[in-house]
Amino acid sequence: MAIALVLVLVVVGSVAFHLLSPWWWTPIASNWSYIDHTLIITFWITGAVFAAVVLFTAYCVWRFRHREGARAAYEPENRRVELWLTGLTAVGVAAMLAPGLVVWHRFITVPEDAADVEVVAQQWLWSYRLPGEDGALGRSDAALISLDNPLGVVPDDPAGADDVIIEAGDLHLPVDRPVRMLLRSVDVLHNFYVPEFRGKMDMVPGMITFFWFTPTRTGEFEVLCAELCGVGHGFMRGYVYVDDEADYQAWLAEQLTFAELAQPIRVGAAEPMD
Amino acid sequence: MVDVPQQSAPAVPPPAETADVHPPDAATWWGRWVFSQDAKYIALQYAGTAVGIGLVALVLSWLMRLQLGFPGTFDFITPEAYYQFVTMHGMIMVVYLLTALFLGGFGNYLIPLMVGARDMVFPFVNMLSYWVYLLAVLVLAASFFAPGGPTGAGWTLYPPQAILGGTPGGQQAGILLMLVSLILFIIGFTMGGLNYVVTVLQARTRGMTLMRMPLTVWGIFTATVMALLAFPALFVASVMMLFDRLLGTSFFMPALVEMGEQLSYGGGSPILFQHLFWFFGHPEVYIVALPAFGIVSDLISVHARKNIFGYRMMVWAIVVIGALSFVVWAHHMYVSGMNPYFGFFFATTTLIIAVPTAIKVYNWLLTLWRGDIHLTLPMLFALAFIVTFVNGGLTGLFLGNVVVDVPLSDTMFVVAHFHMVMGVAPVLVIYGAIYHWYPKITGRLMNEAMGQFHFWVTFVGAYAIFFPMHYVGLVGVPRRYFELGEVAFVTTPVDGLNAFITVAALVVGFAQMVFLFNFLWSLRHGRPAGGNPWRAASLEWQTPETPPGHGNWGHDLPVVYRWAYDYSVPGAPQDFIAQNDPWPGRPAERRA
Numbered sequence: 001m002a003i004a005l006v007l008v009l010v011v012v013g014s015v016a017f018h019l020l021s022p023w024w025w026t027p028i029a030s031n032w033s034y035i036d037h038t039l040i041i042t043f044w045i046t047g048a049v050f051a052a053v054v055l056f057t058a059y060c061v062w063r064f065r066h067r068e069g070a071r072a073a074y075e076p077e078n079r080r081v082e083l084w085l086t087g088l089t090a091v092g093v094a095a096m097l098a099p100g101l102v103v104w105h106r107f108i109t110v111p112e113d114a115a116d117v118e119v120v121a122q123q124w125l126w127s128y129r130l131p132g133e134d135g136a137l138g139r140s141d142a143a144l145i146s147l148d149n150p151l152g153v154v155p156d157d158p159a160g161a162d163d164v165i166i167e168a169g170d171l172h173l174p175v176d177r178p179v180r181m182l183l184r185s186v187d188v189l190h191n192f193y194v195p196e197f198r199g200k201m202d203m204v205p206g207m208i209t210f211f212w213f214t215p216t217r218t219g220e221f222e223v224l225c226a227e228l229c230g231v232g233h234g235f236m237r238g239y240v241y242v243d244d245e246a247d248y249q250a251w252l253a254e255q256l257t258f259a260e261l262a263q264p265i266r267v268g269a270a271e272p273m274d
Numbered sequence: 275m276v277d278v279p280q281q282s283a284p285a286v287p288p289p290a291e292t293a294d295v296h297p298p299d300a301a302t303w304w305g306r307w308v309f310s311q312d313a314k315y316i317a318l319q320y321a322g323t324a325v326g327i328g329l330v331a332l333v334l335s336w337l338m339r340l341q342l343g344f345p346g347t348f349d350f351i352t353p354e355a356y357y358q359f360v361t362m363h364g365m366i367m368v369v370y371l372l373t374a375l376f377l378g379g380f381g382n383y384l385i386p387l388m389v390g391a392r393d394m395v396f397p398f399v400n401m402l403s404y405w406v407y408l409l410a411v412l413v414l415a416a417s418f419f420a421p422g423g424p425t426g427a428g429w430t431l432y433p434p435q436a437i438l439g440g441t442p443g444g445q446q447a448g449i450l451l452m453l454v455s456l457i458l459f460i461i462g463f464t465m466g467g468l469n470y471v472v473t474v475l476q477a478r479t480r481g482m483t484l485m486r487m488p489l490t491v492w493g494i495f496t497a498t499v500m501a502l503l504a505f506p507a508l509f510v511a512s513v514m515m516l517f518d519r520l521l522g523t524s525f526f527m528p529a530l531v532e533m534g535e536q537l538s539y540g541g542g543s544p545i546l547f548q549h550l551f552w553f554f555g556h557p558e559v560y561i562v563a564l565p566a567f568g569i570v571s572d573l574i575s576v577h578a579r580k581n582i583f584g585y586r587m588m589v590w591a592i593v594v595i596g597a598l599s600f601v602v603w604a605h606h607m608y609v610s611g612m613n614p615y616f617g618f619f620f621a622t623t624t625l626i627i628a629v630p631t632a633i634k635v636y637n638w639l640l641t642l643w644r645g646d647i648h649l650t651l652p653m654l655f656a657l658a659f660i661v662t663f664v665n666g667g668l669t670g671l672f673l674g675n676v677v678v679d680v681p682l683s684d685t686m687f688v689v690a691h692f693h694m695v696m697g698v699a700p701v702l703v704i705y706g707a708i709y710h711w712y713p714k715i716t717g718r719l720m721n722e723a724m725g726q727f728h729f730w731v732t733f734v735g736a737y738a739i740f741f742p743m744h745y746v747g748l749v750g751v752p753r754r755y756f757e758l759g760e761v762a763f764v765t766t767p768v769d770g771l772n773a774f775i776t777v778a779a780l781v782v783g784f785a786q787m788v789f790l791f792n793f794l795w796s797l798r799h800g801r802p803a804g805g806n807p808w809r810a811a812s813l814e815w816q817t818p819e820t821p822p823g824h825g826n827w828g829h830d831l832p833v834v835y836r837w838a839y840d841y842s843v844p845g846a847p848q849d850f851i852a853q854n855d856p857w858p859g860r861p862a863e864r865r866a
Contacts, residue, residue, distance in 0.1 A: 003654055006734065010661060014741060022766040023745040025681070032681075039678050046668035053635060053664050057657060060642035064578070065649065071849055072580035072842035073644035081640070082584055082633070089632040093671070097625045100675035101618055107677055108614040123440045123533065145531045152531075183611070186531045188435035189544060191609065191684060195750030195763040198681045202611045204544050205434060206528025209611035222761050226684035226752050228428045230440030231353045234755040 001065065007058035011051045018047070029196035029221060029242065031178075031214040034103045036198070042096050049092070107199070110212045114178040117171070120151050121183070121190035121203045124232030125168045126223055127151055132162030132257055142186055142205065152186065153258050161259040164252065170239040171223075174248040178214040193226035194240055202227050215242040311397035312824055313382040316404050318715075320378030323404075324371050327411050331366035332783055334359040343776025345757045353756040354442040357426030360754060362418075364429030365452070368558065369459060370411055372700055376565040377463070377501065378407060380707060381470050381494045383715070387814035388491050390479025390832045390854075392825045394469045403469065406462030414455040422446030428754060430555070433526040433547050434539075437519040440532070449519065453512045460505045460512075470498045479813075481834030485589065486853070488812045488838040489582060492589050493568020496596045497561045503600070504557035511550035518542070548610055552603040559696050560599040564592055566663075566703040567634055570656050572838070573706050574638055576810045577653035578645030579849050581839035584637045591630040591637075598627045608679045617676040624674035628667070635664055646842065646849070650808070651725045655706030658733040659699050665737075666695025669744060684754075687747025690740045698736045705732070705789070712793075713807045717820050718800030724792040731785035738778045742771055811850045812838040 028036060064072075116137055118129040129151055131137045138153050138160015145152040150167050153160045173179055183192055185203035193200040201211040218241075225236035243251065310316055338359040341351045351359075382400070386393050394400045417424035426442030427435060427449060439445040443452075474495045478487070487495075514525040518539075526547040527539035575582040582588060604612060604620045638660055647653065669691040673679045682688065705728070712720050746768050751758055758764070806815040818828040832854040840851040851857050 001649075003649060003657055007657070007661065010737060014665075017742065017745070021742075021745060023742075023749050023768065023771065024766075025748050026750050026763040026765060035677055035681055038675070039672065039681070042672050042675065042678055046671055050664055050668055053639065054661055056639055057642065057660055060639065060645070061647055061649070061657065064642060064645045064647050066579075066646050070646050072578060072646040074581065074842050074844055075583070075644070076581050076839075077584045077586065078640075082587055082636075085636045086629060086633060089629050093625045093628050096671055096675055097622065100621060100677050104614075104617050104621070104677040107680065108617070122531070142529045142531055143536065145534075145536070147534070187533075188438060188440065188530075189432055193684070193752065195681070200680060200683070201609050204611045205530045206541075206543065207545075207611060220762070222763060224752055224761075228357075228430075228432070228435065228754045230435050230438070230444075231357060231426070231442065231756075232440065233357075234353065234752075234757055 001062060004058045004062040004065075007054050007061070011054045011058075015047070015051065018043075026195050028198060029215060029217050029219065030198055031216060032107070032198035034106065038096075038099050038103050041099060045092055045096055107211070110180045110210070111178050114180040114212050116182055117173070117179050118151075118182045118184060119171075119192050119203070121185045121192070121225070121229075121236075122187050123230055124225070124236035126171075126192075126236070126238040127168055128166040128171045129153070130164035130166075130252070130255070131159075132164055134159055134162055137182070138163050138258070140184065145186055148262065155262070161257065163258045164255045165258050165261055166255060170241060172241045172243050172248055172251045173215050174245055175215050175218050175242050178212060180210055180212045183209045183211075188229045189227045190225050190229050190236070191227035193224045194221050195224075196221050200226055218242045218244055218247075309401060310404075311393075311401045313386050313394045313397070313400060314715075314822065314826075316400050317379050317382035319404050320374055320382060320407065323408055323411055324374040324379060327366055327415065328371035328375075330415070331363045331371060332786065334363040334366075336780060336783055338363060339776040339779045341756065343773040354423070354426060356756045357428070357754070358424050358442050358448075361426050361428055362414075362424050366414070367697065368429065368562070369456070370414065372562045372696075373463070373501070373558070374407060375704060376562060376700070377470065377494060377498055378404065378466055380490075380565060380569065381498065382466070383711070384490055384814060385470055385473055385494060386477070387714075387817065387822060387826055388488050388812055388838075389474060389477065390482050390813050390827070390834060391473055391477035392827060392831070395473045395477050396469050399465045400469050403462050403466035406458055406465065410455045410458035410462060413451055413458060417443070417448050417451035417455075420447035420451060422448055425449040425452045427452075430548075430551060431515070432551075433515060433518065433544050434528075434530060437515065437527075438532055450516070453516050453519075456512045457509060457516075460509045463501060463505060467498045467502045470494065471502070479831045479834060482813075482853075485586065486834060486837045489568040489571040489585070489588055489592070490565070490812075491568065492592050493564040493566070493571075496592050497564040500557045500564070500596050500599065501561045504554045504561065507550045508554035511547055511554070514550075515547065545607075545610060545612055548607055548612075549604070552606045553600075555606065556603040557596075557599045559692075560595060562696050562700050564596060566659070566700040567592060569707045570659050570703050571634075571638065571641075572812065573652045573656040573703075573710055574641050575839055575841065576710070576808050576812075577650050577656070578642055578647045579841045580641055580645040581837075581841055582637065583640035583643075584633075585837065585839060587633055588637055591633050594630045595627060595634075598623060598630070602627060602674075605674050605676070605679070608676050609683050621674060621676040625671065628671060628674075631667060635660065635667075650709075651720070651722070651729060652706040652710035652808075654729050654733075655702050655709065658729070659702040659706065661733075662694050662702060662737065662740075663699040665741070666691055666693075666699055670695060681750075682747060684752055685747035686751050686753050687744050689753045690743035690747060693743075694740045698740060702733065702736075705729075708793070710808065711814075712796070712800075713803030713820070714814060714817075715821055716797055716800070717803055718796055719803045719807060720796040720800055721792050724788055724795075728785050728789045728792065731788075732782055735778050735782035735785065739775050739782065743775060746771060746775075809848070809850050811836075811840050811852050813853050816852050816854050 120127040136159040138157040183203040185205045190203040199211045223238040425448035517523040524539045524542035527542040529540040605624045805820040
């Protein structure tokens with residue numbers, strides 16, 4: 001009978017751990033509290049099902065344990081019970097799926113006023129590019145990547161000249177303004193992951209992926225890589241600072257554009273570079 | 275067409291085929307144990323090899339847990355070594371242990387016996403299947419000794435990193451040996467798999483209709499069909515990646531810059547590999563799960579002395595799950611950068627698959643209901659399976675529900691989920707199955723006291739490992755991290771929890787040594803079991819000899835009169851009626 005008791009303890013222990021243990025998600029810093037809510041709904045539904053199934057198992061084990069001379073019932077099937085259970089399960093599944101799909105639609109629908117921020121990953125550091133005053137990022141091409149053009153910005157594209165380049169540095173974002181993170185990798189798969197923002201997306205060489213969010217509180221947030229990218233994977237860190245408008249503008253004013261970065265190298269070089 | 279449950283026993287059929295069987299290999303020790311063509315011996319060869327390489331994976335899991343639980347303590351665990359441990363542990367467990375043991379081990383042993391056949395239909399191909407599998411395992415093991423060691427690309431082997439220098443073994447032999455080993459495995463499996471399918475379809479004995487087969491056979495049969503359809507995707511992906519690595523093709527390689535150097539690749543798609551991998555990889559989950567579903571159904575039924583509840587529904591659930599599992603693969607890729615609109619489709623299909631899966635769980639519970647539950651070791655493991663499988667299945671509803679997956683993907687929550695659902699749960703079934711069928715294979719029962727110790731430590735310990743791990747992931751700790759260090763988003767440190775998990779993993783690992791000892795010790799000292807110690811109804815327990823001889827059935831093949839679940843039939847002389855028992859009485863009220 002120990003097993004019936006242990007099954008009950010498994011349920012009690014699991015629920016107690018869930019409610020009482022200090023380990024829980026980190027406080028959110030973006031607009032994606034919808035995701036947290038959907039997760040909570042899922043926790044409640046699945047938790048109730050888990051408790052019901054395991055407690056029912058424990059009850060059966062205790063109630064129908066072998067006794068001398070006992071015989072099991074003979075009941076090959078019961079259409080009514082099976083249909084009811086199937087129907088209830090379908091309802092429960094739909095109750096989780098429906099809000100999930102609604103929130104997913106929001107997650108992939110970027111608002112019109114979202115500002116573009118490009119994140120460029122390579123083994124094992126983060127770089128960023130902001131669109132500059134024209135609000136548009138210049139085109140990029142992995143084939144153009146070199147020491148003096150580390151992000152492979154296409155020099156002929158006029159939109160690229162005023163792009164702000166942050167090579168192997170930290171990103172600043174203004175609070176309460178939606179951003180579309182355009183994600184690019186120059187070598188292998190990476191994943192831009194800031195736990196407080198809830199969103200994440202792989203970065204794939206050869207294509208540009210995206211996700212969007214609105215930072216909702218200022219502060220310093222750690223960036224981690226969440227897709228295995230080689231031995232340095234666990235050490236590929238950086239920081240995102242969410243600033244109020246004044247701090248953000250002050251920081252932005254200190255950054256160099258693609259044109260500014262390219263200029264001094266050409267002046268100082270013995271021969272013109274192409 | 276469907277004849278279970280039946281209204282009445284068929285008229286006594288004519289005698290079954292009586293051809294004598296003289297297997298070509300049975301005469302000598304070498305022929306029996308090495309170049310065996312008897313499915314039962316091939317099964318033992320498969321199982322022994324799978325467990326052997328599985329022990330390597332077990333040790334690797336200890337090493338990786340030592341790093342996670344006590345970072346910085348063990349100098350020999352470098353980041354390179356850590357990723358190699360992770361990769362090889364995962365690949366061995368999923369492919370070389372679980373797939374090989376369920377299909378090559380249990381499939382070979384049980385299919386012919388359970389359907390009343392003398393052997394697999396192509397014994398020679400069956401032998402070749404094992405030898406190619408062994409070769410695959412040896413090639414895989416060789417990578418531990420190759421320069422640079424085995425690949426550290428993660429078991430998913432995602433390019434481009436899998437074949438580049440920043441990954442252990444990427445520019446050395448590691449990844450090559452891994453890909454070659456997978457290709458060999460698939461060749462070997464295809465030979466075995468065709469055997470299992472054709473045997474089930476063509477070699478069932480008289481009276482053994484499809485809808486009278488034990489669910490174990492249904493599970494293994496469906497899983498084999500799925501594997502035959504899914505493994506080719508991995509096969510071509512492996513060949514294409516080999517070409518990318520060796521011949522300079524660019525199937526999976528776009529133009530890229532590695533450490534400042536332009537590589538000569540261009541135009542390929544890393545996501546194409548992910549689609550191919552998961553087109554194999556998701557069905558693979560069910561290739562492991564369906565045999566476990568089938569076996570656990572039989573364990574519960576036999577040891578609760580009650581027919582499996584809703585047999586027809588159980589069969590259809592297996593078939594439907596198998597079919598659906600081919601249209602859910604991209605739920606592994608919600609944050610891969612694929613077209614985000616795919617998320618709607620794959621989240622919907624993924625959650626739909628929960629319905630037939632839930633039906634199976636309900637039917638196991640309803641089999642226990644009003645049963646006569648004997649708390650034998652197989653029953654204990656079956657109960658533990660229900661707990662861990664339900665737990666792991668429910669967390670699948672988090673990860674399958676596309677937007678909920680976004681914060682959780684690539685965290686330890688995923689690791690906890692898939693270990694619970696396709697690691698712990700199927701392994702518990704394997705143990706239950708071994709305790710259950712050991713007497714048929716050896717003629718002896720395994721030691722009960724050691725078995726109890728093994729059960730309690732394994733069940734409670736495994737739950738203690740993987741339940742808290744979900745919360746490590748919920749906190750935000752990413753998976754595949756050599757060392758997280760101190761980070762601001764972890765508001766309550768998880769170090770203590772990680773150390774606890776590691777200690778639990780070491781303890782559970784130790785308990786497996788007790789199991790191995792029991793397995794060997796009982797060969798000689800176990801209590802003699804007789805032919806049918808559990809008083810089970812399915813055919814494998816009705817063989818004239820135990821262990822069954824070559825050809826399984828002596829002179830006459832058995833004739834089957836009923837399904838495999840006639841337990842506690844009202845009016846029957848005992849609480850089970852063997853499938854080959856022509857007892858004519860059938861209760862009239864059976865179709866409720």
